[in-house]
Amino acid sequence: MEHEILLDVRHLTHIFPLSRKTAVKAVDDVSFQIRRGEIFGLVGESGSGKSTAARCVMNIYQPYAGQIYYKGIDTCDRGQFRKNKKMLQTTRQMIFQDSGSSLNQKMKVRDIIEEPMRVQKIRPLRGSYEEEARFQMKYVGLDPEYLKKYPGELSGGQRQRVAIARALTMEPELLVADEPIASLDASIQAQIVNLFRHLQKEHGFSFLFIAHDLDMVEFLCDRVGVMYHGKLVETGPARAVFENPLHPYTKALIAAIPIPDPRRERARAVPDFSNTEFPRTGTLREVEKMTPEERAWAEEKLGLKDPISVQYIRWAGNALHGDFGISYKYKMDVTRVIEGRIGNTLVLGGIGFLLIFTLALLLGILCAWKEDTWLDRIICKVGTITGCIPEFWLSLLLILVFSMQLKWLPSSGAYSVGKQADFSDRVCHLILPMMVVVLSHLWYYAYMIRNKILDEVREEYVLLARAKGLKRKTVLFRHCLRNTIPSYLGIMAISVPHVLGGTYIVETVFSYPGIGTLAYESARYKDYNLLMLLCLMSGIVVILCNMAAQIINERIDPRMREKEAAETSEVMML
Structure with missing residues (x-):
């Protein structure tokens, strides 16, 4: 009434x-x-x-x-x-x-x-x-x-x-x-x-x-x-x-x-967001704090009274047997938590990585071909400016323009509520984070490949080829680019952790449910088991990428092979 x-x-x-x-x-x-x-x-x-x-x-x-x-x-x-x-x-x-x-x-x-x-x-x-x-x-x-x-x-x-x-x-x-x-x-x-x-x-x-x-x-x-x-x-x-x-x-x-x-x-499937865990049924009774005796017993049972070094050695020993512990926040094995997020990071970071180095190679070749022209100067200046813009600031700028003002694209998340299986909706949510990942790194690597090509252009064998009458286009693609590619592949391998770190920041700003937001949440909620495994995985990625770069330089670049052969012959003579 x-x-x-x-x-x-x-x-x-x-x-x-x-x-x-x-x-x-x-x-x-x-x-x-x-x-x-x-x-x-x-x-x-x-x-x-x-x-x-x-x-x-x-x-x-x-x-x-x-x-x-x-x-x-x-x-x-x-x-x-x-x-x-x-x-x-x-x-x-x-x-x-x-x-x-x-x-x-x-x-x-x-x-x-x-x-x-x-x-x-x-x-x-x-x-x-x-x-x-x-x-x-x-x-x-x-x-x-x-x-x-x-x-x-x-x-x-x-x-x-x-x-x-x-x-x-x-x-x-x-x-x-x-x-x-x-x-x-x-x-x-x-x-x-x-x-x-x-x-x-x-x-x-x-x-x-x-x-x-x-x-x-x-x-x-x-x-x-x-x-x-x-x-x-x-x-x-x-x-x-x-x-x-x-x-x-x-x-x-x-x-x-x-x-x-x-x-x-x-x-059941892990939800994308979680609430504080309370029973859904029964009577909710007032809960008293732990007594000092109960707290001491819990710390003893969990091994929290041991020195940090002892706790770390214990964790490392369990990790060698495949036991990385339970997530304090998600109440499940940390590997299962990461499995639910790593796919989003691989999509965002992987596609972004391919776009960065494909477009950077094309822009680098274009700038080298148009050296000292207005196009080359504009691209270099734009690259210098964008290279100084942090990922989080660029993310906020794009959200302000495309999400809040123009209302063209969503500002956060991997998909809209109820549209988890909608491919087009996922693509729309991926556009802004992908733009930030690509734009934050593209110009730097394009400028780098341009300088690599121009260094080759100034080598004596290139000058000799030009003196023999070869066209500039033929020299650029047959000689310069061919010798630049091995170094570029090595740079790509070394740059994987750099691009991955940028992806983590972008995920956090856009609330994109990937490894980056997971790392931020684990640090915020002191979920140490989850944070330790994420740090271990990041370290392994860095080591593998450095090893890949070294192998590329040794096996693909003919100049490195010749240098290695010369060093081996000197050792044999000694």
Whole structure:
């Protein structure tokens, strides 16, 4: 019924202008309702518009279009907002993701909790501001002695509890929590979510809960909305959405939820993105931290108390037997994780490598043929400029132009949601990363092959051939290019690690699911087993490429063969 609806968002749209001609539509025609006493969850990937929608609801951002009705009041109307300003600022409260930045580090916890009541001139229910602050601290599970501390002296979970206590002092009817558990570890996440559930039952306030963790959303929320690229693609009761999702993106999100059964988890395909692992069924209980005895036992069992050198020798010994360990993040053998990503890197890096050296050879020949002409000078200057541009900057420039302004090509990923088997869609996602890989290296190697050819042109045997009457074209292709190719093949072999390193950077910028993004994620999440194997594989590639370059120089270049034969004869004579 209409009177039960506390918050009614209608056709909400918000745009962030980047320049006079460029803008980002963060929220696009979003509509949803929250009833009194209801917990509404909003989920979606990073950048989908969840936080922007929440800030529009709280009037932190003024919406570009649409209406937001709170208790029948259009909060987007400046006149109505000013008329009901005190009511809107007291009965609506927000909890941010980063409790460290949402709390003033120069204020004591007591002053932080008391400040909203003093600003709104609200008389505390417990008589004094200090008594009210002490009560709220106990209510959220903190010792009142923490009132004398500064936020920097508290842990992340404790700071988040302080933020909750500050919101509760206003007796809110609507609480907006913008990813309040994202920066906390698993045990603290469970405590905060249980606290939210307890407080909601006690106070009966409505709750807009924004999170990445689908298991937490399913556990806590009554209804769920799924956002994708600024649009609300699906909404409904939590059980219905999780058991029978309709939109392909919702299906992809739910398919990525880990299954707590190891055998079933190993049997299914690895999703492209993963959430924090929580059981999908059963009762979620508050988890306490490990005791010092339990921590000592775990470190002893895992061998973490041994010196680093001993741990490395143990890992190397296991690696010699083909056991590279388990990925801490993906909960599976590291070789299986790499198998799921290496194909994308081989496609991007392999095709890019062939394009680089094919085009570089053609451009190098063209520049040598047109030496000192305007074409040669232009190509050399362009090569010098592009060689100074970092891959990440060029990537961002191409994303800005072709994805955001022209909207011709996608800006990230290997394929669109639900189009994993669509070849044309994969090609479209490959174009921008491929352009960066090729353009970042092409001109350097073209300039190098040009100089190699011109060095041969100035050799005496070439001058003699020209004196005999051979045409410049014949000399260039029959003599110069023929002697340059072995050196060029050696350069190609040595350059494989260089191109591969550039591919890693490009993958990270474009969120392309390859070895580069995998290396970045393993370093970020301290997934050492996975990171060690990636470093080992990279080292092997460098060694093999250097060996290949040496073999090419020794076996293909006739001048190297003659030099080696001469050295061998000298040794025999001695």
